[in-house]
Amino acid sequence: MTSIVLSIIIVNYNVKEFLQNLLHSIDKSAQNISHEIIVIDNASDDGSVEFLQKNFPSVKLILNKENLGFGKANNIGMKMAAGKYFLLLNPDTLLSENTISEMINFFERTPDAGLAGCKILNPDGSLQLACRRSFPGPWTSFCKVTGLSSFFPKSKIFARYNLTYLDEDKTYEVDAISGSFMVMKKEVYEKAGGFDEDFFMYGEDLDLCYRIQKAGYKVYYVHSTQIIHYKGESTKRSGIDETKLFYDAMHLFVKKHFSTSLLVEIILQTAIIFRKFFTFIARRKFIFIPAIIDAVLFNLSLFSAEKIYAYYSLWKGFPKSAIYIIFTVPMALQVFISSLSGSYRKEALPVLKTILAIFIGFFILSSVTYFFKEFAYSRAVLLITYFLIFLTFTGWRVIMKLFFKIGIEGGEPDKKRTLIVGTNEPAIIIAEKLQNRNSEFHNVLGLIGLSKKDIGNKIKQFEILGTTENILKVIKSYNINEVIFSSSEISYNKMIAVVSACQNENIEFKLVGKNLDFIVGKTSVSMLDDIPVFEIRYNISKPLFKIVKNLFDYSLAVLVLFLIYPFIYLIYRVGGRQSSFVNFILRTPEILTGKTSFVGPVSTKKNSEIYPGKKGLTGLWFLEDAKGNEAEKLDIFYARNQSLWLDLEILGKTLLKMWSRN
DSSP states (O other): OOOOOEEEEEEESSOHHHHHHHHHHHHHHTTTSOEEEEEEEOSOOSSHHHHHHHHOTTSEEEEOSSOOOHHHHHHHHHHHOOSSEEEEEOTTEEEOTTHHHHHHHHHHHOTTEEEEEEEEEOTTSOBOGGGSBOOOOHHHHHHHHHTHHHHOTTOTTTOTTTTTTSOTTSOEEOSBOOTTEEEEEHHHHHHHOSOOTTOSSSSHHHHHHHHHHHTTOEEEEEEEEEEEEOOSHHHHTSOOOHHHHHHHHHHHHHHHHSTTSHHHHHHHHHHHHHHHHHHHHHHTHHHHHHHHHHHHHHHHHHHHHHHHHHHTSSOOOOOGGGHHHHTTHHHHHHHHHHHHHTOSBTTBOOHHHHHHHHHHHHHHHHHHHHHOGGGOOOHHHHHHHHHHHHHHHHHHHHHHHHHHOOSOTTOOGGGEEEEEEOOSHHHHHHHHIIIIISTTTEEEEEEEESSGGGTTOEETTEEEEEETTSHHHHHHHTTOOEEEEETTTSOHHHHHHHHHHTTTSOOEEEEEOTTSOOBOOSSOOOOOSOOOGGGSOOSTTSHHHHHHHHHHHHHHHHHHHHHTHHHHHHHHHHHOOOOHHHHHHHTTHHHHTTSEEEEOOSSOOSOTTTOOSOEEEEOHHHHHTOOHHHHHHHHHHHHHHOOHHHHHHHHHHHHHHHHHHO
8 A cells, every 4th residue: 555645634614616726736736645634624604514525535624613723723633644744734735746745855855854835826816925024022022013114125134034134036045934835744643742722723823933943953934836825714704803812922022932031032022012002003094194184284284373362462472381281281182072073983084073172172171271270371362262163173074975986975976885784585586686677886896695605606797705794804804884784685683783783883784674675774665573772773873873962953943933933833824824844943942842853753752762862843754754653763763863964954845745736
């Protein structure tokens, strides 16, 4: 019996279609080499197991009852492997025809090699930098975290982490290679051991490379063959937070191998913390940038106000002893108030909330000066400052919205990046209607299925990108701003769970009814069955929205009472004419009682958890001529989406509808 030369070990988790392509590429690459293929499945539920059993019966399949992680699953495979060499492969890779022969030939002519990896390419053909790298020592980590390695990619001093100064078309010894493709001698495994199972995912390849070199072997990067690695396909199809796992792995690696030197460990752990911080900032840059702009504009306004008032009065300006406090504390307080008011939201530049924050900041700072007299140098300066702040804070936001189309909440109509939740016929009809009839408003990027078995499949031109379990990851990956549910396929409990999981992502969620007649929108909706409303977040119950709505109601009511009400009342008393418009105006005094709003539900219930708003003179129920349960559902939808702009839109459409009836 011919002894096995190569044991190919693959850990699979929910990437059936990638695994299929990989196995076909292995057949071509290992044609003349005695080999075995061992697949360890980490409790996939996408049909991988059934697919392998049916189409690749020669594969040795090990089934784990749970996801054991990358290292532990590989160790299971290596323990039963019989080959002279082990090839550890990610399932989302593709081998070249010469990959396996080239790697074995390399080991045959390189006796000191214990572990080796080949050139790994991204799907776009670029080099995947992780295929050759250095250990994260103090200087290497510092250069990586500070960006010096990116600024000087050809520098041997600064670019050590990913070795970008080295020629990718040459073979050489390196500190570490990628765990997505590793070839090692069996004797090396027996001497150095397998992966450290404390690493769930990420970092275990660095740790193995480190221990193999400690055992007296060398690690090589081999340029003469290449593979493609799609990278991260398994994590995309799970709820795993790979960023957290990556940094946890870095912490573990540093603690394990560099803890002998307190200074080295402090430097490395600090570098990792900074890396986490920069990642946090990068993901929220749209939130931080407006805050920084406001902070700068605040101090510029304060500085200008000081100079303006000093020029026209005998005041000599702020004393130097207090200058640092004056130009830091008020600015920080205003930015903090703006943050609480919702002025800094992901991909949005709200003007109304900014104006409200300015007024709140003005009153708070005016009040504070009464308690800290030593800093109350001039209230005139404060007035000028906030006048300038009002112009600059709102001005730059309006300019960005009008001229650059940036920061418009929910995106412009032609920039809707849409997901359809559902894969049945109604869902496809919805997708086709949106894509074909309203393509200027919706770009349907794909579908969300209910089973991982369907991921990667296409229904007509629409690809299934994920499931309801990992929809948050799909939303982030594809920059989605609109999710539409096909109500005929998904339960309301599942809908609510999805909405709850994505509540901080500034996503507009919509429903399509069974008749496919209505999409839940800002001003029209046809909702089906009862939704557990206690899980829905109402805009109308939020303190800021309440304040704005009350100010709008009372201000408009006063204007109507002084400018319109007397004439309408006179016409009514003299002519006795009644119409929907006349009745609407005559009911305006009800607004001032605080029990009624211009826009609201058709009726209110005592239980505020069912509907937390005031009864409305008009509402979505009026526009849709809805009654009973349908009106209640429209009221629930309005409560969730209420805003000043929606109220104005409903009022405008109400007046048009009233006039058309007369």
